[in-house]
Amino acid sequence: MTDDLVPDDLWERVAPLPPAPPARRHRSPGRVRVPDRVALAGIVYVLRKGVAWRDVPAMLIGCSGVTGWRRLRDCTQAGVWPRLHQLLLTELRTAGKLEMDDCAIDGSHIRALKGGRHVGPSPVDRARPGSKHHVIVDRQGTPLAVSLTGGNRHDVTQLIPLLDAIPPISGLRGRPRSRPKRLFADRGYDFDKYRRLLWKRGIKPVIAQRGAPHGSGLGRTRWVVERTFAWLHQFKRLRIRYERRADLHQGLLELACSIICLRRLRKAL
Known part of the structure; x- marks a missing residue:
């Protein structure tokens, strides 16, 4: 299901953008960090379906809604979504579709x-x-x-x-x-x-x-x-x-704009 929500062409553009994970403070390995692509699938699932974060099907997506919300927060604070949008707009202009x-x-x-x-x-x-x-x-x-x-x-x-x-x-x-x-x-x-x-x-x-x-x-x-x-x-x-947080809703808006740009780019290629 991750590949359906985050196809390869979207992930290859997002992969270099998220912030690096925080360094571990303890010797014990602890819980394994959810991969960024899986967390992005949880974000896109909420964006498309409109469900509450607590209702994200963790067994299908691979991450809980809380993990998706936290990763949305971290990526929004790091400015990932505006950079992704700008990257896709640049590709559209290169293809003559802007x-x-x-x-x-x-x-x-x-x-x-x-x-x-x-x-x-x-x-x-x-x-x-x-x-x-x-x-x-x-x-x-x-x-x-x-x-x-x-x-x-x-x-x-x-x-x-x-x-x-x-x-x-x-x-x-x-x-x-x-x-x-x-x-x-x-x-x-x-x-x-x-x-x-x-x-x-x-x-x-x-x-x-x-x-x-x-x-x-x-x-x-x-x-x-x-x-x-x-x-x-x-x-x-x-x-x-x-x-409630305006920056998170703005982040979802910018992610939706990026997905719309990617759809137009697919038609151009």
Whole structure:
């Protein structure tokens, strides 16, 4: 089952990234450490199935849910998931499957059941505690950067942070790419201040205007970001936020983005 959850092409990219195991402090060997690939299978199982960590089938996976949670914590603190995402984006650009001239941005509400940081009253869910996923994608819907905020945060507040979160993506001759030429967004991003900030960065804002009738035509380009949210929320653990720790939910988001990038890379090879 480990090979199904963590196929060889995913593992060969993850294997060099996790932190080294801590040195033993005692002479007695103690319990044998669970291999990183098996622990990653437990993490991916929770990410896909949406089960609680205590419900991970240790007999099938090879590790307990507690071990998977601890390894998720350690890898998140070591910055494994952003490096994996950047590596896959670089491979996509090398294969000619990354179209960064046109990008789209949007946010999506989710319910947060256990509180924690980046939780706020959701304006679309009767002020229940919620969070927001924010993502910026290329023209084909490949996630370039993702972030987590409280459910009461306005989408536009994450426009500049998400642009800054796009890693430098190499893979071709010349300098690494980290900025689009045009950015597509809905009416929630229609603020003169942010239009000026985009122009200052050399990015043309293509944003629907508030108060204008529907049918701006931007949907022909911007729909890919909605499809990306559908891809992300196929991972059942991301449909509702169960993690009290925001950094762990962010880590699961980044791992899901990496798996989406790997799927696109498989089609290119």
